[in-house]
Amino acid sequence: MKPAAFEYHAPDTVEEALGLLEAHGDQAKVLAGGQSLVPLMNMRLARPAVIVDINRIHALDHLTPDGDALRVGALCRQRSAERSAIVAARCPLLHAALQLVGHVQIRNRGTVVGSLAHADPAAELTAVLAALGGTVTAVGPDGTRTIPADEFFVSYLTTSLDPRELLTEARFPTLPEDAGWSWMEIARRHGDFALAGVGVVLAVRRGRIAEARIGLTGVGPTPMRAVRTERALAGRAPADALWTEAADAVREEIDPEGDIHASAEYRRHVAGVLTRRALAEACARTAKAA
Amino acid sequence: MKLEGTNTLAAPIETVWKMINDPDALRRCTPGLKELKEIEPDHYEATLNVGIAAVKGTYKGTLTISDKRAPSHYMLVLEGSGGTGFMKGVGLVDLEPQGEGTLLKWTGDMQIGGLIAGVGQRMLGGVGKMLIGQFFKCLEQHLGEDV
Numbered sequence: 001m002k003p004a005a006f007e008y009h010a011p012d013t014v015e016e017a018l019g020l021l022e023a024h025g026d027q028a029k030v031l032a033g034g035q036s037l038v039p040l041m042n043m044r045l046a047r048p049a050v051i052v053d054i055n056r057i058h059a060l061d062h063l064t065p066d067g068d069a070l071r072v073g074a075l076c077r078q079r080s081a082e083r084s085a086i087v088a089a090r091c092p093l094l095h096a097a098l099q100l101v102g103h104v105q106i107r108n109r110g111t112v113v114g115s116l117a118h119a120d121p122a123a124e125l126t127a128v129l130a131a132l133g134g135t136v137t138a139v140g141p142d143g144t145r146t147i148p149a150d151e152f153f154v155s156y157l158t159t160s161l162d163p164r165e166l167l168t169e170a171r172f173p174t175l176p177e178d179a180g181w182s183w184m185e186i187a188r189r190h191g192d193f194a195l196a197g198v199g200v201v202l203a204v205r206r207g208r209i210a211e212a213r214i215g216l217t218g219v220g221p222t223p224m225r226a227v228r229t230e231r232a233l234a235g236r237a238p239a240d241a242l243w244t245e246a247a248d249a250v251r252e253e254i255d256p257e258g259d260i261h262a263s264a265e266y267r268r269h270v271a272g273v274l275t276r277r278a279l280a281e282a283c284a285r286t287a288k289a290a
Numbered sequence: 291m292k293l294e295g296t297n298t299l300a301a302p303i304e305t306v307w308k309m310i311n312d313p314d315a316l317r318r319c320t321p322g323l324k325e326l327k328e329i330e331p332d333h334y335e336a337t338l339n340v341g342i343a344a345v346k347g348t349y350k351g352t353l354t355i356s357d358k359r360a361p362s363h364y365m366l367v368l369e370g371s372g373g374t375g376f377m378k379g380v381g382l383v384d385l386e387p388q389g390e391g392t393l394l395k396w397t398g399d400m401q402i403g404g405l406i407a408g409v410g411q412r413m414l415g416g417v418g419k420m421l422i423g424q425f426f427k428c429l430e431q432h433l434g435e436d437v
Binding site for chain 1: 342343344345346347373374405406409410411412413414415416417419420
């Protein structure tokens with residue numbers, strides 16, 4: 001379990017890092033927490049020629065509220081975000097999902113933005129970003145650009161990031177104060193990647209659903225928003241029967257793959273059950289907030 | 291692992307048949323293909339560099355086309371191995387005319403073993419489907435160009 005030989009760089013500034021990425025292109029990989037990259041390298045499934053370690057770029061280690069969003073820098077560890085009072089208060093869906101990312105030891109090193117960049121199809125944080133309609137910020141040779149979640153995730157482990165670009169931060173929109181939330185997932189063992197997972201945000205005003213957001217993980221090549229189901233919920237009165245209806249709508253909307261861990265039918269079924277439970281839990285939390 | 295799918299191609303069945311037998315078209319459209327050497331008709335030596343993102347492996351092996359029933363059916367056998375594992379795939383391709391175009395149906399049975407199968411199990415089916423999808427999309431784009 002040793003990686004193939006690679007060249008190691010530890011730049012102190014974003015500009016220096018960009019210079020290295022520009023020089024080495026897709027031969028280089030950025031190292032932040034390394035909780036996905038390093039195991040892949042040790043198993044020699046990934047053999048990047050160059051590693052650009054960004055851990056010395058202290059400017060990227062931030063977690064700050066900014067208007068109606070939370071800015072999470074590329075060096076912010078998952079565990080720091082999980083233990084942050086600001087995240088718990090302003091973005092409880094992210095707080096809930098973070099607790100199920102791998103294990104504590106992984107979260108101590110792993111970064112929020114690193115998980116987004118890795119784009120595992122069963123990751124929690126990618127689905128949270130998708131559900132909330134968040135964005136990531138990339139800097140590259142052509143300057144800075146903001147990429148919405150639905151344009152960022154392209155396929156399995158694949159994003160629209162250029163190899164010469166560096167992700168500097170992610171922006172997670174904060175929840176309206178009266179909104180409820182829920183994160184639910186099923187994994188074979190605690191800490192495993194989810195067979196299916198769902199994040200829900202629900203706002204109920206004057207007895208009607210004013211806003212519903214549903215993000216799913218583990219049911220396709222990328223995290224997905226159940227847009228049609230969200231639309232079907234808008235304006236309706238919250239009720240148990242409606243959550244069951246939404247579960248069926250989500251099952252219609254997804255097209256999961258099967259593998260040795262779970263068949264496609266099982267994933268489809270579970271995604272529906274989780275959606276129903278998550279909507280009920282989110283709804284109960286709106287009531288409490290109101 | 292069993293995979294299947296259908297594609298509708300906007301060309302007559304004879305054109306599609308020629309294309310899926312043309313080494314140049316195979317060379318151009320097989321995702322990650324580095325080298326395709328014709329040993330004898332319908333028998334090739336292939337080197338592929340396939341995978342996703344930073345997880346790529348190089349596989350060396352053979353590609354054989356057999357059971358030909360022009361212009362509607364053949365069987366394709368792909369065997370290869372490399373540092374990260376081995377694969378063996380058997381694909382059946384059936385063509386039938388559909389209006390002006392051609393309906394292409396494929397089924398595949400893939401065995402993937404070694405390290406990549408142990409670690410990548412969750413994504414193999416989806417990635418396999420995606421790569422095969424890329425192959426047919428590429429064929430479609432080149433249809434009628436120089437077949």
